Amino acid sequence: MDESASTGTLGKAIAVLDAIARAGQPVRFRDLRNMIGQPPGTLHRNLSNLMKEGLVRTNPDNSYALGYRLLTFASAAWASNRFREIAEPHLRELHRQTDETVHLGVLEGLEVVYLDKVESRQAVRMHSQIGKASPAYCTGVGKAALSILPHVDMRIRVNSLSFHAFTPKTIVSAQALEEELGIIADRGFAFDDEEHETGIHCAAAPIHSPDKSFVGGISVTAPSYRVSRQQLEQWVPLVIEAAHEINSDIGIKLGPRA
Amino acid sequence: MDESASTGTLGKAIAVLDAIARAGQPVRFRDLRNMIGQPPGTLHRNLSNLMKEGLVRTNPDNSYALGYRLLTFASAAWASNRFREIAEPHLRELHRQTDETVHLGVLEGLEVVYLDKVESRQAVRMHSQIGKASPAYCTGVGKAALSILPHVDMRIRVNSLSFHAFTPKTIVSAQALEEELGIIADRGFAFDDEEHETGIHCAAAPIHSPDKSFVGGISVTAPSYRVSRQQLEQWVPLVIEAAHEINSDIGIKLGPRA
DNA sequence: AGCGTTGTTCCATATAATGGAACTTCGTTT
DNA sequence: AAACGAAGTTCCATTATATGGAACAACGCT
Numbered sequence: 001m002d003e004s005a006s007t008g009t010l011g012k013a014i015a016v017l018d019a020i021a022r023a024g025q026p027v028r029f030r031d032l033r034n035m036i037g038q039p040p041g042t043l044h045r046n047l048s049n050l051m052k053e054g055l056v057r058t059n060p061d062n063s064y065a066l067g068y069r070l071l072t073f074a075s076a077a078w079a080s081n082r083f084r085e086i087a088e089p090h091l092r093e094l095h096r097q098t099d100e101t102v103h104l105g106v107l108e109g110l111e112v113v114y115l116d117k118v119e120s121r122q123a124v125r126m127h128s129q130i131g132k133a134s135p136a137y138c139t140g141v142g143k144a145a146l147s148i149l150p151h152v153d154m155r156i157r158v159n160s161l162s163f164h165a166f167t168p169k170t171i172v173s174a175q176a177l178e179e180e181l182g183i184i185a186d187r188g189f190a191f192d193d194e195e196h197e198t199g200i201h202c203a204a205a206p207i208h209s210p211d212k213s214f215v216g217g218i219s220v221t222a223p224s225y226r227v228s229r230q231q232l233e234q235w236v237p238l239v240i241e242a243a244h245e246i247n248s249d250i251g252i253k254l255g256p257r258a
Numbered sequence: 259m260d261e262s263a264s265t266g267t268l269g270k271a272i273a274v275l276d277a278i279a280r281a282g283q284p285v286r287f288r289d290l291r292n293m294i295g296q297p298p299g300t301l302h303r304n305l306s307n308l309m310k311e312g313l314v315r316t317n318p319d320n321s322y323a324l325g326y327r328l329l330t331f332a333s334a335a336w337a338s339n340r341f342r343e344i345a346e347p348h349l350r351e352l353h354r355q356t357d358e359t360v361h362l363g364v365l366e367g368l369e370v371v372y373l374d375k376v377e378s379r380q381a382v383r384m385h386s387q388i389g390k391a392s393p394a395y396c397t398g399v400g401k402a403a404l405s406i407l408p409h410v411d412m413r414i415r416v417n418s419l420s421f422h423a424f425t426p427k428t429i430v431s432a433q434a435l436e437e438e439l440g441i442i443a444d445r446g447f448a449f450d451d452e453e454h455e456t457g458i459h460c461a462a463a464p465i466h467s468p469d470k471s472f473v474g475g476i477s478v479t480a481p482s483y484r485v486s487r488q489q490l491e492q493w494v495p496l497v498i499e500a501a502h503e504i505n506s507d508i509g510i511k512l513g514p515r516a
Numbered sequence: 517a518g519c520g521t522t523g524t525t526c527c528a529t530a531t532a533a534t535g536g537a538a539c540t541t542c543g544t545t546t
Numbered sequence: 547a548a549a550c551g552a553a554g555t556t557c558c559a560t561t562a563t564a565t566g567g568a569a570c571a572a573c574g575c576t
Contacts, residue, residue, distance in 0.1 A: 008564095022334075041525080070389075076324060081323070131329030254318075
């Protein structure tokens with residue numbers, strides 16, 4: 001695709017942040033050198049600047065990790081997000097109806113970023129999923145969102161994907177995905193049938209702002225062993241209804257042009 | 259603090275992000291111009307670059323908001339944070355013992371950033387507090403953390419504070435704060451007696467890595483109407499014990515030099 | 517203790533940011 | 547609806563900053 005327009009100095013600095021994020025654990029200077037080919041002097045200065053800004057911190061063993069200020073930015077981003085705010089009561093209602101985990105996600109390029117989550121038992125990590133980015137092609141929310149894109153846009157994205165078989169059921173070809181998206185577009189909802197994680201399936205429906213500047217989806221997720229496919233199918237009308245209400249609310253609360 | 263060393267281009271870009279974050283709502287181009295005095299061309303390019311990087315997004319009405327990628331970075335920062343991970347079971351235990359809200363925070367300059375939270379009823383917004391930055395001088399965790407800093411460092415920070423009386427009980431002078439921090443340092447724990455928010459008080463204890471590269475605290479917070487000062491005082495040993503265990507675990511799990 | 521590796525500093529050069537000004541677009545008023 | 551003013555965008559010569567090779571320092575391993 002056309003990534004022609006460069007973001008210059010900022011891009012290099014963010015590339016460093018991104019490398020640290022992708023590592024998923026504290027990384028050493030040399031690891032970063034291997035991940036992004038910046039020369040020592042440059043990398044060192046980038047890290048130094050990022051540290052001064054609080055976006056990167058060091059551990060005593062000279063390993064680098066993401067800084068706490070990122071949490072502060074994310075907190076602000078989350079708290080001020082109107083779409084999330086509008087969707088929230090509907091997520092709660094959907095959760096009340098199903099007693100299963102409900103997600104709100106937004107399409108960002110080829111990925112879905114989860115904006116909110118309501119889950120039954122706060123069992124494990126409540127917030128761990130917020131902000132998590134997952135591939136759009138193997139998640140319910142992602143497929144639902146892709147399905148409502150203008151055809152040209154959708155094809156461009158589908159054709160720039162590189163597929164990975166997370167499970168035996170993961171869709172791994174552009175043709176198969178396009179076909180699936182066509183079906184989803186027609187019926188207005190998507191299933192994720194253990195395509196991202198074995199034992200987990202979900203039903204999802206797309207949401208969007210009137211002008212499609214915001215495209216995402218909501219889903220009800222459950223473990224296959226506990227919730228049957230039939231049960232999931234019975235929830236579809238609820239998911240769709242919630243999605244429609246969110247769309248309607250966005251139109252009302254953000255104005256007709258939103 | 260000595261912020262003398264500039265972060266150049268990156269700093270200007272982050273200043274834009276920060277301005278959007280501080281606004282707490284979508285802002286227009288002209289608002290940003292007023293907040294940070296960047297000339298139109300420069301501001302426009304900064305915004306444009308930040309958008310290409312996914313750190314800023316636009317609403318249809320040309321207002322700017324924080325981008326979703328910030329959530330992804332924060333998610334990674336949170337998930338990979340060893341201190342938080344180590345503290346977590348102790349936060350849960352403290353919560354089990356008190357049945358009130360328990361916080362973990364880290365000192366960042368003059369502020370406290372909340373890294374984790376365990377609360378009784380997941381009533382309102384579970385994650386809303388994670389990543390939130392609050393002034394160190396009027397929060398239990400903040401005062402506890404400040405109290406264990408080397409004296410020089412502490413004085414520098416205290417003297418660069420600008421105080422704001424959030425409530426009638428807020429400490430608003432460097433002298434009073436230093437005195438309070440001395441008391442806290444001696445006894446090893448802090449109270450926040452409605453200093454940040456009327457009707458909310460808490461008991462806190464400092465935590466830190468052996469080399470003080472990480473300095474923070476934990477607290478039990480409760481509404482004054484429901485939990486008396488006496489009750490809070492009875493919890494102090496529990497808070498201190500949890501803090502000691504966290505300190506010990508950090509020493510063990512991150513190695514003696516951590 | 518010595519050596520190889522990892523991380524840091526320096527500086528002439530190349531590159532990207534700067535910001536004034538001209539231009540376009542949008543929203544508002546008459 | 548047209549005209550006006552304000553908001554936002556583009557352009558480009560100038561200036562400031564990033565670049566990265568190389569020399570240097572610190573660390574950790576045997």
